[in-house]
Structures are given as C-alpha cells and as structure tokens.
Amino acid sequence: MNEMINRRKLLQAGGALIVTFSLPMARAATPAAEKTLSPARVDGFLAVAHDGTVTVYSGKVDLGTGVRTALTQIVADELDVPMNQVTIIEGDTALTPDQGTTSGSFSIQNGGMQLRRAAATARRALLRRAAAQMDRDISTLLIRNGVVTAAGGEGLPIGSLVEPTALALDIEKDAPQKAPGDYTVVGKPVRRLDIPDKVDGRFTFMQDFTVPGMLHGRVVRPSGFGATLVSYDESSIADIPGIVKIVRISNFLGVLAKSEWSAIKAAEQLKVTWSSWSDLPDQSKIWEHVRNTPVVHDDVTSRLGSSRAVLGAAPRKLRSTYDFAIHTHGSIGPSCAVATFTDGKLTCWTASQATHDLRKQLAAMLALSDADVRCVYVEGAGCYGRNGHEDAAADAALLARAAGTPVRVQWMRADEHGWDPKGPPTLLDMRAGVDPQGNLAAWESELFVPDGSATFVPLTGAELAGLNSLGKLSPGGVLNDLSIPYDIPNVTTTAHRLQSTPLRPAWIRSPGRLQNTFANESFLDEIAASIGADPLDIRLQHLEDARGKELLERLAKLSKWRERREPDRNAEVVTGRGLAYVKYELVRTYVGAVADVEINRKTGALAVKRFYVAHDCGQIINPDGLRNQIEGCVVQTVSRILKEEVTFDRSMVTSLDWASYPILTFPEIPEIVIDLIDRPQEVPWGGGEPTCAVVPSAIAGAVFEATGVRLRSVPFTPRKVLAVLRAS
Missing domain, CATH: 3.30.365.10 (Aldehyde oxidase/xanthine dehydrogenase, molybdopterin binding domain)
Structure with missing residues (x-):
C-alpha cells in the first residue's frame, strides 16, 4: 500500500486537506509545521488563498446546531467576501486552535467573537497592504466582495495581496470591526449550509x-x-x-x-x-440514597441579608422539594x-x-x-x-x-x-417566608448534586482496560442558575456537593441550569399562588433588570397572557397555561416562555400543545439558525420533562432501547411561536441551551392552572400525574 497516497485520501475524506498551505501528508498525526495553532494569531484562524477563497480554522464545531453557518456569516461579513468563498475546517487538532469544548452556548459568544477579531485584524492588514501597493491613504479604501476598491474605482482582489506571512499577525483587540449597520449577512436569515446535503442523503456523518x-x-x-x-x-x-x-x-x-x-x-x-457485581442503589429509594450520600463540601452560591432569621420569624412559610430524574443523552x-x-x-x-x-x-x-x-x-x-x-x-x-x-x-x-454518561439525579429543597404585608421576604434553597467540575469525564474503554484517561467525577456546571434573578431582600442558596452519584455523570444539555430553574421558577409560582399574585406580576415586581422586564412584557403580548380565561377544572380534559423566565447564569441570554397544556384527568396523560418563547441573546447572527436552536430546545426538553428517565437495577442500566426509554414522537411536538429580540449594538450571546431552562416550570405552572395540583418530580409521566391528582 502506498502510504503517501492513502494518507492523502484519508485526509481528504476527513475534511482536513486544505488549499492554502502545503502540508506534509506522510504522517496524518503530524501537525503542519507551517500552520500555527495559536488562538492569539490571525493565521491560527484564517487563511486567504490567491484565488480569494478563505479558509477558517475553528476549534468550535457544529454539533448539528447550525453554528457552521453562523461562523461563516461572521467571517464573510467582517472580511467582506461572499459566503460561498468561505470554507470552515472544524475541530482538527493538527489545524485548528484549541477554543475549548463546544458547549454551554459559547460557540458564538466566545468562539465566534475570536473569529470576528481575527477577521477584523486580517481586514486591516489587507487594507494596509493594498494602500501601500496602490499608493493610497488607507481611509479611502474599502473591501467589497473580496476586492479592495479605491474611490476612483481601481481594485485589487484580496487574493493578490496574500504572501506567506501576510496574515502571520497577532490578533489586534482594537482592530476596527464593522458597525452593525454595515453588516450585509450578519443578522440576516441565511439558510443553513448543511441542510441540503442532509436532506438529499449526501452528507457524511461520522x-x-x-x-x-x-x-x-x-x-x-x-x-x-x-x-x-x-x-x-x-x-x-x-x-x-x-x-x-x-x-x-x-x-x-x-x-x-x-x-x-x-x-x-x-x-x-x-x-x-x-x-x-450489584452495588448500585435501589432505584425505588434513589432520593433517600441522594440525601444519605456523604457531602464533600458546601458551595454557597448567593447570600443576601439574613434569610434564616427572617424566615424563622415570617408568619407564613412555604416549603417544597423538587427532584429531577437521571437522564441519558x-x-x-x-x-x-x-x-x-x-x-x-x-x-x-x-x-x-x-x-x-x-x-x-x-x-x-x-x-x-x-x-x-x-x-x-x-x-x-x-x-x-x-x-x-x-x-x-x-x-x-x-x-x-x-x-x-x-x-x-x-x-x-x-x-x-x-x-453513555448521564445527567445526575438532582434534588432541591426550597423554603420561603412571606411577611405580614404579603411580601416575599426570604428565600432559601438547598441543592444536592455530585461534586466535581473536572474537564475530563473518564473514558469507559480506558476504565475497563485499567488505563489512565485523566477523568474524574464531572457532572458539568450544575451550580449555575441556583442563584435567582429576582430582587428579594434575604436570600441564601446552597449546594451540597456529594461524594458520588450512582451512574457516571457528564454534562447533558443545560446541565444544572435546567434543574435549578425548574425548582426556582416553580417555587416562585407556588409563592405567587399563596399570596394571590399572577405569575407574570410577581416576576415583574421582583425584577430590576430592564431587559428582563421588557422581555416578559413582550412575552405577555405574544402569548396574550393577560387575556387568558379561567380554566374549567371539572372537565375530563382540562387546559392551562404556565409562565417561566430565566436570565441564563444571571449574566447572559434572557428567555421567557408560556406553555399551553392539556391534561386528561382520567388517564393522567399530559400533552404540551403550544409554546410561546421570547428570546434576547443580544446581537443575532442568523435569525433562522437561532429559531432552529430555540425549537430544538423546546422539543427535546418537552421530551425530557414528559417522558425520559433512566432505569437501572443493582448492576446496570435497564432502559436500553426506545421502548424502555421513550422520547417525544412527531405527533406530540407542540406548536412553537417565537419572538426574537435583536439588539445589534450588543454583544451576541448563545442560543443553544437557554430556552431549555424555562420549559419544565412553564409546563408545571400550566398543569397547576388547569388542575390545582403541583408537579414537582420530573418526568411528568401519566402515573405521576394521576397520583398527584388523586392525592389532591
């Protein structure tokens, strides 16, 4: 076998052969000496060929979320070249900088902005080179469709300006970026680049x-x-x-x-x-097992005022516990x-x-x-x-x-x-105190989750082989959004970090944020009901964030929240609406949602009929792609909340197929109505996870409006719904 030829074919098949560098091909595992991997360098991220085509080297990868299209838009717009002249190579450790794991909705917020700065630096470098060649002042030159153009019409294609060291530059933080009003493809609903081949069956999946x-x-x-x-x-x-x-x-x-x-x-x-081997806990006693697991340490994620004293003195106290089952991906x-x-x-x-x-x-x-x-x-x-x-x-x-x-x-x-690794079982105890005037005066929460925030999850094959894979207990960022976005005078939120968890954990979409927001928003609804407040009004009352308030008002208008009718709780099939809000991790994307549900009181069957979503992630790169993300968040999370739960015996997982681990089917998908709030002057945040966080509590709130009962245990299966209805 000719090693040189076959390794070239392998690289072509893997998408790693590029046209802008001469790469040594005899060793597929050997990085190209001419290609820097530095995330501080322009040529770490970009290359321009003599024909004007642009190659982007992205450490962030498209997991099927449309990120490839959005990143292409960012680079094409900042360099001012047509999108069809931009090619992206993703996640090749020999060619792309390490931009961290593709997770947490950071691909645009972090990875995309690195590319934008690299492209802005490249743009300025190309204009400087053109100014020198054309003997013009740089301020009189523009790049349009891949051509540097002077005021008199003279032009130089950017490919003609490229020499081996043309982009061997440090990325300049102050390199001027385009003004939002000058963007031509950013902010526009560009169709995803991957969909045609996926629809036609030509796409090469792993x-x-x-x-x-x-x-x-x-x-x-x-x-x-x-x-x-x-x-x-x-x-x-x-x-x-x-x-x-x-x-x-x-x-x-x-x-x-x-x-x-x-x-x-x-x-x-x-x-x-x-x-x-049979050392797994009894699943029927999973929450007792969680409570009895040794606590390694406590993380106090927020503390304001004197919640313990105020709670103790409050004339009205509320207390609830929420649990969230183990999920598989x-x-x-x-x-x-x-x-x-x-x-x-x-x-x-x-x-x-x-x-x-x-x-x-x-x-x-x-x-x-x-x-x-x-x-x-x-x-x-x-x-x-x-x-x-x-x-x-x-x-x-x-x-x-x-x-x-x-x-x-x-x-x-x-x-x-x-x-595969699982989302760990999550348990939350919630307490609140209402003062004599009916005001929410104190809030406390206690979260029980596995310890650990390691970068690496143990590799199963390595563990079986007795080899080191650097892995440690790593459930993901499960403390995020335990703290609340509301202005309450006395607050303490605490996470009890547990020594172990039954099944190997890892981050699963919106880890921690989903579970914690479910408890926070559901408990706020319970408080609202206890004092006779509307779920929307209590949120607006305790929000100081102007963007958050605007989003909730737009959600109310989108869903006609204030026009809803009192449900008939005596019918066999009852309907209700629930509302939820999150400011993701308290520092970025705002999302509000209203869920419309139907519940059959005889069977316990719960159906989500419609979801309204108001979404503010700052500057929007691709509205169409963002809608895809939001819709995906709703569909998958509705599935997780209504149906999904890992089952296991004392030895291993027993939910090994779609019959024992059911997911949402096409006829069960809700209608989804979205209001995108575009803020072109603001930094762009992520959209891949935040909407997930508001789904469970919106559904739970809708069930309460329809039936008067609270669902506090995910998933909301017919068996659980019937049990709660019969106990009410």
Whole structure:
C-alpha cells in the first residue's frame, strides 16, 4: 500500500486537506509545521488563498446546531467576501486552535467573537497592504466582495495581496470591526449550509465515515458496571466468517472482524464469564440514597441579608422539594469513531465536541505524547452534551493499536443508552417566608448534586482496560442558575456537593441550569399562588433588570397572557397555561416562555400543545439558525420533562432501547411561536441551551392552572400525574 497516497485520501475524506498551505501528508498525526495553532494569531484562524477563497480554522464545531453557518456569516461579513468563498475546517487538532469544548452556548459568544477579531485584524492588514501597493491613504479604501476598491474605482482582489506571512499577525483587540449597520449577512436569515446535503442523503456523518482497509470492532460489555472479566471462550465464535482477532486488555474485551455484521454477531455470540457485581442503589429509594450520600463540601452560591432569621420569624412559610430524574443523552444516531495507529502515532476521526481535550485523554490512555495524537472532527448524528462519542473513540483507539490497522467502532443502541454518561439525579429543597404585608421576604434553597467540575469525564474503554484517561467525577456546571434573578431582600442558596452519584455523570444539555430553574421558577409560582399574585406580576415586581422586564412584557403580548380565561377544572380534559423566565447564569441570554397544556384527568396523560418563547441573546447572527436552536430546545426538553428517565437495577442500566426509554414522537411536538429580540449594538450571546431552562416550570405552572395540583418530580409521566391528582 502506498502510504503517501492513502494518507492523502484519508485526509481528504476527513475534511482536513486544505488549499492554502502545503502540508506534509506522510504522517496524518503530524501537525503542519507551517500552520500555527495559536488562538492569539490571525493565521491560527484564517487563511486567504490567491484565488480569494478563505479558509477558517475553528476549534468550535457544529454539533448539528447550525453554528457552521453562523461562523461563516461572521467571517464573510467582517472580511467582506461572499459566503460561498468561505470554507470552515472544524475541530482538527493538527489545524485548528484549541477554543475549548463546544458547549454551554459559547460557540458564538466566545468562539465566534475570536473569529470576528481575527477577521477584523486580517481586514486591516489587507487594507494596509493594498494602500501601500496602490499608493493610497488607507481611509479611502474599502473591501467589497473580496476586492479592495479605491474611490476612483481601481481594485485589487484580496487574493493578490496574500504572501506567506501576510496574515502571520497577532490578533489586534482594537482592530476596527464593522458597525452593525454595515453588516450585509450578519443578522440576516441565511439558510443553513448543511441542510441540503442532509436532506438529499449526501452528507457524511461520522456514522458514514470510512477509510480504506479498516476493520470493524465491537466491545463486549460487562454484566455490571463494576464486574470483572473471568474468562471467555474463543471457540464460541469460530463459525462466524471474517473474525480477525479478540482483544483483551484487563476488563476491556473487544472483537475485530472484516465486516460489521460479523463483528456484531461475534460480540453477541462470544461466551464470556463476568464476576457478579450489584452495588448500585435501589432505584425505588434513589432520593433517600441522594440525601444519605456523604457531602464533600458546601458551595454557597448567593447570600443576601439574613434569610434564616427572617424566615424563622415570617408568619407564613412555604416549603417544597423538587427532584429531577437521571437522564441519558439518547442520541438517535449511536456514537461512532474510526482510529488508525501507525508508527506509534494515533489518528482518530470522531464526533467529539472537544477534540483537543479528547486528544489529551487518548494520549494519556495510550501513554503517548499529545503531539503523537491527532483528532479530526466529523459531525455526528446527534449530540446533546458530552454523550458517547469520546468513549467510542477510546474503544476504536484501543482496538486500532491492537490490530495495527484502521478500526471503526459503531456503538449499538444498548451501548448508547447503557454506557453513555448521564445527567445526575438532582434534588432541591426550597423554603420561603412571606411577611405580614404579603411580601416575599426570604428565600432559601438547598441543592444536592455530585461534586466535581473536572474537564475530563473518564473514558469507559480506558476504565475497563485499567488505563489512565485523566477523568474524574464531572457532572458539568450544575451550580449555575441556583442563584435567582429576582430582587428579594434575604436570600441564601446552597449546594451540597456529594461524594458520588450512582451512574457516571457528564454534562447533558443545560446541565444544572435546567434543574435549578425548574425548582426556582416553580417555587416562585407556588409563592405567587399563596399570596394571590399572577405569575407574570410577581416576576415583574421582583425584577430590576430592564431587559428582563421588557422581555416578559413582550412575552405577555405574544402569548396574550393577560387575556387568558379561567380554566374549567371539572372537565375530563382540562387546559392551562404556565409562565417561566430565566436570565441564563444571571449574566447572559434572557428567555421567557408560556406553555399551553392539556391534561386528561382520567388517564393522567399530559400533552404540551403550544409554546410561546421570547428570546434576547443580544446581537443575532442568523435569525433562522437561532429559531432552529430555540425549537430544538423546546422539543427535546418537552421530551425530557414528559417522558425520559433512566432505569437501572443493582448492576446496570435497564432502559436500553426506545421502548424502555421513550422520547417525544412527531405527533406530540407542540406548536412553537417565537419572538426574537435583536439588539445589534450588543454583544451576541448563545442560543443553544437557554430556552431549555424555562420549559419544565412553564409546563408545571400550566398543569397547576388547569388542575390545582403541583408537579414537582420530573418526568411528568401519566402515573405521576394521576397520583398527584388523586392525592389532591
């Protein structure tokens, strides 16, 4: 096999071959010497070719959210080149700067603004070069459609200004950026660049990605999370054609075959003996287990006034507890990766949302230097936080090293549901005190969540193999939005950080923000009901933030909140409306939502019929893409709130398919009405997560209006709804 030719084909297939640099191709895992990876340099992010095309190197990746289109808009507008002349390379550790994990709705807010500053610096550099060549004052020159144009009509294409060091510049923080009024594509509803190929079936997802000569691998999972491998019978798969190898590394057991079907059959048929293990808690007593888990330390996330004293003296006290079940990511396309290990160097094609971090983890697992590992991003079919893609990459890397040839690992549904990391169980105790005048005087909350905020989640394959992957307990930013956005004179919010949690945790869409906002907003509704206040009015009364107030007023107008009718609670099918608000993490995107629901009082069936959303994330880059994000937040979170809960026995997860872990179906999707508040003069914030946070409490508030009962335990299944109705 001609290594040079085949490695070039591999890079072309992975989207890593670029036209603006001459890259050494003989080592797929070797970074190009001519290409800086510095996030402080223009050429870390951008390259301009002689034909005027622009290549963008983005450490932030598109997880199916449309970020690629928005980033293209940002660069095209700031450099003033047509969008079709801009190409983005994402998440290739040999070519793109490390901009951190693609998470937390920071791709535009942080990653996009880095690109904007780099493009603004490049724009000024190109104008300076053109001014020198044309002997003109720089202030008389403009760039339009990729051409530097002088007042008299003379023009120079930007590609003609490019030399090897033209963009080898430090990014200038003060490089003048376009005024919002001068943007031509930013702020416009540009159709997503990825959708046509996805609709036509031409798009290459990670699950579709192949390389020549690869084998297919499957990992045989233990019978329990802590079970150890006792023995296996190789002869039990002797009748399956194309079996190449069985790989055992401690408790990691994998099979390699020439075809995927043979690998699947071998993993199913291989006779394996595992030790017994049953140390998971009894799920029926999960909240008792959470309360009894040792507390490592407490984090007081806000303290104002003397909440304990005021609460103790208050003539009216309210107290409620909210719980939020363990959720899996439930990616509809199970995780996948391809890896090759040659001459002591690893290349891994992966849908990881954090290729630069994964590179470090794979290097640690295989005892390699970071420089000997290259991770190349290929978009996966589904990612809602840190799901199983990194773990599939570890599986592929271990098997590729053992095989000495490229290996593709495609997880099955049971792998994804059973072995991806989970959103941890979350418990919140809420207390409030109302003074003699009926004013909300004191607020306290206590959150029970796992400790840890590590960058790296342990890789399952590494754990089974007894190898280091740098991972620690890492449930995500679960303290965010425990503090409240409202002006209350006496407040204390405390998080009890727990020593452990039943299942391996990781961040799942809107981690912590979703659970904490559910409790905060639902409890505020309870307080409003106790003092006879409208849910909208109590929020406006306790808000000092002008943008927040404006958003709520626009939401009220959008949903006709003040025109709603008193529901008939005696009908078999009752309807109600609920309202919720968040200022995400108290520092960015504002979202308000109203939910319209129907509840069948006989069956407990709950349907969300309509969602109204008012959304303010500052400057909007792509209104169409932002609407996609908001709609996705609503649909997925309605699914999580109405249906989703991981089940497990004392050994492992038992909700291993869509029957045991149901999600929302198309007929159940609500109508979604959106009011986008564009603020072109403000910084852009994110839209990928914030709307999630207001969904559960809006639904819960609507159920209360319809029935007079409170739902405090997610998910709101018919069984739970009936139980609460019968107890009322």
